[in-house]
Amino acid sequence: MPPVPGLTGSVPRDMTRRLRSARRERGTSRSEPFSLFRISGRLSVESPGYRISHAHPELRIEILNRMDVDPDHQLMEVRVLGRDAAQYADELRRIPGVLQVDVYSATERSAMYRALLPTAPAIQVLRAHRVLTRYPIVVQDGWARFETIATRSQIRRMLRDFGGRVGPARVEAVRRGVVRTEDLGLTSPQEAVFRAALQAGYFNAPRGVSLTELARRLGRSKSTVSEQLAKVQRRLAESALRLELNALPLQS
Numbered sequence: 001m002p003p004v005p006g007l008t009g010s011v012p013r014d015m016t017r018r019l020r021s022a023r024r025e026r027g028t029s030r031s032e033p034f035s036l037f038r039i040s041g042r043l044s045v046e047s048p049g050y051r052i053s054h055a056h057p058e059l060r061i062e063i064l065n066r067m068d069v070d071p072d073h074q075l076m077e078v079r080v081l082g083r084d085a086a087q088y089a090d091e092l093r094r095i096p097g098v099l100q101v102d103v104y105s106a107t108e109r110s111a112m113y114r115a116l117l118p119t120a121p122a123i124q125v126l127r128a129h130r131v132l133t134r135y136p137i138v139v140q141d142g143w144a145r146f147e148t149i150a151t152r153s154q155i156r157r158m159l160r161d162f163g164g165r166v167g168p169a170r171v172e173a174v175r176r177g178v179v180r181t182e183d184l185g186l187t188s189p190q191e192a193v194f195r196a197a198l199q200a201g202y203f204n205a206p207r208g209v210s211l212t213e214l215a216r217r218l219g220r221s222k223s224t225v226s227e228q229l230a231k232v233q234r235r236l237a238e239s240a241l242r243l244e245l246n247a248l249p250l251q252s
Helices: 012-029 048-055 085-093 119-129 152-165 187-202 213-218 220-241
Strands: 036-044 061-070 074-080 100-106 108-118 132-140 145-151 169-175
Touching: 012 213, 036 152, 048 061, 048 085, 048 108, 061 100, 074 085, 085 108, 119 145, 119 152, 145 152, 152 169, 169 213, 187 213, 213 220
Parallel strands: none
Antiparallel strands: 036 145, 036 169, 061 074, 061 132, 074 108, 100 108, 132 145
C-alpha cells in the first residue's frame, strides 16, 4: 500500500496524549458507578443564551431539544417563560451568528421558539465529554442548569474543561446511591452489549471504539447494537430518577 501523503511513521504527539487519556478512562469506567448530577454553569458571554437571558433576567428559558445540523450549528426547540415571551424573536435574530428564529406557539406568559444558531461552547463541552444530559436545560440570567448521568471522574474532567472554555461551573447536587446494572432490568444480550461497550471505552471521551467496531467485535449488526445501547442508556436515566436527590459535594 502506498504511503498516505502528509503522514509519517511516527504517531503525532497530540494523538499520543489522547490515546493515553482514553486508556486511563477505560481503566476507571469499569469500576466507577454512574450517578445523576445537577450542574450549574455560567454561559459564554458571546452566546445567544447568555445575551438574551442576561439582558432579561426575569425570563426562564428552557431548552427542550436540540440537534446538531453540522459541526458548528445546532437546531434548538426552546420554551421561553415570562410576560410577553414571544416578543424577543427580533432581538434574538440580531445577535451575530443566529441564522433563523421562528415562534410557532405563544400565550401571554410563554412562547415556543425554533432557532438555528451557532453551537454554544457549553454544548461543545458536553458533547466532547459524552455525558447523558437530561432536558430541559434551564437558562436564566446567563447561567445554565441541567442534570447529567456520568461517573464522578467524568464530571471532574467536564467541570475543568467547562471552566477553562466557558465559565465557572459547579455541582449543585448528586443523587444518593448508585445506578447498578442489576437494577436496570436489562436482558442478557443488552447487559452483554453494555459491559462490552464499557470495557472497550465506547462511553469515553474521546470514544475508545466506534459503534461499527463494537458491533464487529460482538458479531452483531450495527443497528442491533445501537438499539440495545439506546435502551441501556434509557434504563440508566430511569434508574437514576428513582434515587433521592440531595446536596452533596463532589469528593476527590
